[in-house]
Amino acid sequence: TMKRFRRHGTESQRDRLKQELFQFTKTVEHGFPHQPSALGYSSSLQLMAIGTRSGAIKLYGAPGVEFMGLHDENAAVTQVFFMPHQVELVTLLDDNSLHMWTLQSHKGLSELLEIGRFLLTGPPGYTDISVTRVTAVLTHSSGELLLLGTEGGHVFIVEVPGFRELEEMNISLDQITSCVPDDYIGRRNLEHVEALQENPVNSNQVAIGYGRGLMVIWDLDHRCAIRHIPATQQLESMWWTEDGSCILSSHNDGSYCCWTLRTGDEREEEEKSNVPYGHFPCKAINKIVQLPTAGGPPFLLFSGGMPRASYGDRHCITVIYSKTQVAFDFTSRIIDFFVTRDGPQHTVFGEPSALVVLVEEELVVIDLQTEGWPVIQTPYLVPLHSSAITCSHHVSAIPLKLWERIIAAGVVQNTQYSKKPWPITGGQNLAPDPPQRDLLLTGHEDGTVRFWDASGVCLYPLYKLSTAAVFSADADLNDNMSQGAEGEWPPFRKVGCFDPYSDDPRLGIQKIHLCKYSGYLTVAGTAGQILMLELNDEAAEQTVEAKIVDLLQGQEGFRWKGHTQLDVREEPVLFPPGFQPFTVVQCQPPAVVTALSLHSEWKLVAFGTSHGFGVYDYLQKNNVLVKCTLNPSDQLAMEGPLSRVKSIKKSLRQSFRRIRRSRVSLRKHHISNTNKIQEANARLEAEQAEMEMAPVQRKIEARSSDDSFTGLVRTLYFADTFLSDSSHNTPSLWAGTNGGTVFAYILYIPPVEHRADEALTAQPAKEIQLMHRAPVVGIVVLDGHGAPLPEPLETAHDLARSPDLLGSHHVLVISEEQFKVFTLPKLSSKMKLKLTAVDGSRVRRVGVAWFGSSRTEDYGESGLVFLTNQGDVHVLSLPHIKMQIRYPCIRREDVSGIASCVFTKQGQGFYLMSPSEFERFSLSTRYLVEPRCLVEAPLP
């Protein structure tokens, strides 16, 4: 029993250590929220709020100041309003529920909390649901009242906080209709409440705009209608000018009107009805805003109103100031917009400074005070998916020198942006400076690689590399989205960077490897291209050398039916400062590159496809090794993606474009929208029911060597280790395939003085066929201390990281199903851990990370981090491959999220929670990047 007790003691000790080392937290969401559906802004707090269709609410202020909340209801946020001069905000959801949120201070930091929810019931007697369906919300400047306009045409008044219905104050439709002038043609049916506005100079007066067009000014104190504005066009929006003298109304026929409210005059005068893009029928003006300037004419801004036939598919906001008029043309649907103001404490009466537009796929901010109205670069909410992300690569602890060079290269690219500072400045960012500089590189479908500063809460774009210039493009250059000619009407100006339409999918980036010590970068793409790039601070005109590598090695009876290889430009190309390509290796057949590894010390790059793998010496510009892994009977892998499929894809792309050009900008209407969602839900349910009728079945069969794509190379790894005998370490290359085979080669690399002229050789040394034949997804050599080998050049830059070359090395082979440790050089099996056989999950992503103890600065250990197809993250101890922790991280249905996951060397990770957002998480107790910010209530 003594022994048992001791054993228990060590286990609890280990448990305690685990708690000091590991902790799972989802820390921050980077990028642009998926499917935004509502926008709100508080000029007093200088905070912006974005609601999404999935019920999330996100607040943004100064860079680094951000908050996130999620409604329990799985319903879209349709409207967001800040309570004037308070830290509260109100959200209206698609299910007609209202929610009150607040920013509560706790230990010097603010938290976004939901403090109340409310479902409008109306007074007894109202039974029709439409009566209480909220269509318009006004947060009264008193901060105590909410006015809720409904589909039934009533306005209900609710006291906040606490959501108490003030029945006696309600403005019923009957009260309104009874006093509508008899000559008003629409008096029989005013329709729903479309808009509610408060008189900026008299908070007792509110304007109620009805769908039919009628606007009524109501006195809240006397509970009576003061005036009627008898517009007859379907109403879209209303704006009460700041001096209280006019109401602007916008209508669904593309017109707007300005109604002057002359004191003492009973009849309102329609000063002018204006159809800005007139003559032919126009689309609705969805929202109109007019803002005064101190010494000049006012700014007029409105969304929509485009001529229906010729530009009905454009998403435009028109800004008119004095004689200048620009129709800002966005690439996706406009959700909403607001204008920030300058002046003392950003009061509502300051000068208009910037137009902030939320469109479906990005946030665009336009500087209204600089000549030419340039765009201000956004420090957050950057659309990661401006072209679809195809892969990502994280590099921790970038040396300062490289960091500065990358930033410098990026600055040159961003000259078109406004120099004005970011106009949304609310809250204080209290997060400590990030401990190190981290880069996240994303590869995109259009052949670009984007470099992001991933050190802190704001994922900030640093630099963009385009690989398309290397290849002669056959893309159609008649880009119809280009700037309009002089004098074009409407005066379009294209803004925003969201452009998901790639002309040549072969350019897509599939793998990236950056050496942070040498500044060498290799990227590989869809058409078997591997580019070697070097960082250059100057622009340079150079010819890119192309090298074709035949991975089939004389395999007969083969016809590649996939895409053709890219044509490399033969003439010199002028490359801007930044990463400049000097060599491109092209695999033949031009299948997608599935594995890539760079060893900058040896100056070698290894690459693999579904046909085999190779090693290229980028110093001598020679192939060192080519190995075909293709099973000769594997027709599927041989032929590649069918050309027929490709043409379907191409035509799909074209038709998407057509749709985009001709898409009718559907006004999101409260009523029709909910109906549509209900219809869609019903359809989905029906589909699900149908699926249940014919359940999917899965074949149970052992893997065989004849399965398709067994030769596909999944992982490549360079290691300086003991492959031939236990006393001499040599450079080696390891490759793992889909069929569970591991190939190991000894590399002979000449001494430095002969490196440029002496031949390099690769000699096959070992081969492991895993009996379970599951795909090999990772290979790691562990040194004599059981620590993973350092990166190339790491030892040269950090003396503390030299590997132990005296003890015996081990190789850890990670397949989708299990982890196995083999001794080196004998390759006898030493340890294994089964995953799939036990719980049915499979390894999808894997990485090595270092975990520091939260208790003692000097203790830490390496761990193997992996993500399974069930969406769970695990940490295994090294070298003993024992399960340490396991946390659910991603929904298992979210296949693309799981596939997109990358781990950092400090135990953090990123995955795409939507096409446009990275979720950042941490498994480490020591490395957490999360927002820490404070928002204080404005002074009364």
Added chain:
Amino acid sequence: MNRSFNKSQPLRHTDCDAVEVKSKYGAEFRRFSVNRVKPGKFEEFYKLILHIHRLANIEVMIGYADTHGDFLPINNDENFSKAVDSAHPLLRVFVQRREEVDYTTFGTNTLTRKKKAVVTLRNSDINRKRPRVPIGMPQDFRPVSSIIDVDILPESHRRVRLYRHGSDKPLGFYIRDGTSVRVTSHGLEKVFGIFISRMVPGGLAESTGLLAVNDEVLEVNGIEVTGKSLDQVTDMMIANSHNLIVTVKPVNQRNNVVRSSRISGSSGQSSDSSGSISNPSLSVASAREATSVAHHNYHDDLESDEDTDIVIENSLKRPSLRSNASLASNASRTHHISLSHQLHRDLNLNNPALRHSNGSLHKILSSLKTDPRHSLALPKGGVEEDGTVITL
């Protein structure tokens, strides 16, 4: 004649190297012994059998009853050696004229079915109408499947092991999602489950007859599938495909192995006490339990054998896919040999338990009656008509 075959009086024999053989041809019995350590070659044994039964100029087929009650053939050195090795203590040999042999009687749990199964088939015509599956003489006879852990499982469940042995035969079945009704604390509840949806003709799963479409899958290699998705269960099965053990709730509950209530109550008794109990069935229960306990070790050993990866050193010659493949198949072949050794060892392990019941082995064997579905040639329709029951 070879020295290893001794005509002797085995009952009085004290030599522990000798294995008592009881050979039956028609109604005639012969008793003799063979050397356990050096049983000799099959050829010699065959000649001995012919000699002992005074058979001349006829071809015979020799079979034996193994400890599980299976009727297995002796037709080569390997299975002869196995037969001798697994005899504890008695090797029961059956000799038939080759032209009279009904090959369908070979196989797992087939021996004891012989007499009664045909009788219990109400409509034996079906038997004749259905074309018989012609089965050749297996050269290297080994089990393809077995029912295990009978006494630790509820009667409505069945645990089936599929032996793949690296053969080319596909496992050959499909699974699907579905719902089943369970008794829970809240009463009857509809729960999601995994079911066998399809059998591939000629596949291992079909050929065993132990699994059927719409059987509910409860466990994979001892791990419950409750709460796991179809894909997870698929991956678990594939990951365990070298030695797949599936626990199912057969859709046809009428063919289940049913134990008498007496037995199920006392199956937890240790084999030590069974010696003093006269009821032979009890000792069988304990023996079977011992088997099921031993199964876990067996499982692990088998697994580690199956799991041996192939490492090829190519310090000199260039590797080619071909050499690789042939190496692989060689390795898997040697593998089976070691596997069968493994099997022997484990059976030996079980023997102390079985020995308690040695006197009544025959009785036990003949009293065990199992699911007729086990037999390939039996017409399915006829079987399903007829729920047979093991009574001990």
